[in-house]
Amino acid sequence: MGPIVRVLRLIDNEKKPAMGYLYERMERSKITIAKALGENSVDYQVVSAIIDKRWDCQLHHPLHAAGYYFNPEFYCYRPEIEQDQVVTDGMIKCVQRLVPSKDKQDLIMKEMVKWVNQEGRFALDIAKRAHCTIDPAQWWNLYGKEVPNIQQLAMKIHSKKRNRLEHKKLQDLVFVKYNKTLKNRRDKEV
Template sequence: MFKSSEWKTSKLAKSKEGINVQKIVLNKLFWKNVLNCLRGAFPLVKVLRMMDSEERPAMGHLYEEMDLAKEKIKSNFNGVARSYNPLCNIIHQRWDKQLHRPLHAAGLYLNPKIRYSPGFIDDGEVTDGMYDCFLRLVEDPKKRGIIDYQLEDFKARKLW
């Protein structure tokens, strides 16, 4: 655009704002920074779109999708920690303060698609969150015992 004759003959090209924008856009560092922003933003936008979708319930997928997004960000920066760590630190802060909830852990814990997939690892943080949610929702100790027994069957893939 900035090399075209239309731009060069326009009023905006001669204005202070136009000159400043042209300098920014033609600067290679600007495009490198845009690319870095996209490397970090795309995986997070994918998670946001999934959480906002009405195609499937998202509660049981948030934990896994955030983990996948962080791994994708690391991969997008070729594993160079100093490049992705500032963004990952922000993600961790937001996760701990706003998104890390027992209900999300329960959703992951009880999601058979994730739980029964090859390579699934029973994360202690997820298990603790699921049981925290479970204790909040079920006050009766007898019912808790029944549910706990059923959870063991669920973990062992037993059919009722």
């Protein structure tokens, strides 16, 4: 359970905004658990089902996929992100939810060509070296000026305020789940 605990610690972290890292860390945790238990073992199948159920109903949101998609630390070194249907669908859903203007949504999708192809400032060596050393919101502020609509969206996704809101939501979900479990237990006793 160590990998899952590390994911939860990431969420509870006040120093580094977790939004752009949660999706990747969860995927990495699943791989680590699969290696530890054996990918074809019954134990792994049980644990994997529990993790997936919790992940899908409580933590997996388009915002996490978009945070992963727009995190330069991952996107620029993992071209397979573009082929991941869940991630790209999540990013598109996030654009639709966070950007109410259809015209602005269309501008974002037009600007995506530069991001996907890593053109302009995204191709600069200095920008590439900064992927792992600068917070994603700050990175987008420095290097995203050629794609101002994506820049604004990415900075919004990676902001500390956005991450605190998600942290509060997570606390509320845990609170509701815990109280529901207590109520169910009490109802069974009666």
